[in-house]
Amino acid sequence: MIRPTLIALALCVASSAESMPYVPLQLPNNSVIEVRQGCGLGRQLVDGICVRNSAVRAAVRKCSARKMRMVNGRCEPRVRPAAAPAVAPPTAQQPAATPATPR
Numbered sequence: 001m002i003r004p005t006l007i008a009l010a011l012c013v014a015s016s017a018e019s020m021p022y023v024p025l026q027l028p029n030n031s032v033i034e035v036r037q038g039c040g041l042g043r044q045l046v047d048g049i050c051v052r053n054s055a056v057r058a059a060v061r062k063c064s065a066r067k068m069r070m071v072n073g074r075c076e077p078r079v080r081p082a083a084a085p086a087v088a089p090p091t092a093q094q095p096a097a098t099p100a101t102p103r
Contacts (some may be wrong), residue, residue, distance in 0.1 A: 047073040 012067075039050035046056060051073075063075040 049073075 043050045068075040
């Protein structure tokens with residue numbers, strides 16, 4: 001009684017193993033989630049050092065109070081772009097631009 005049961009079970013396992021399709025191994029997709037700048041939760045990288053977010057916010061507030069901006073962990077003056085010179089209207093001495101000729 002035991003011997004026929006074992007033979008039947010062995011045939012079921014062997015036949016189902018042969019009927020399984022072959023699936024090639026898949027190449028790994030970038031399933032690694034990178035932590036922001038490698039410092040972890042509640043911290044950020046400032047000038048190569050991991051600093052608490054609250055310390056960074058306090059430094060930004062201090063720079064803003066001085067009318068400066070935070071760059072790489074340091075306060076730097078805000079640089080305003082130089083005003084472009086106004087274009088003078090053409091005078092009688094300057095030749096007018098020639099119109100484009102059709103081809």
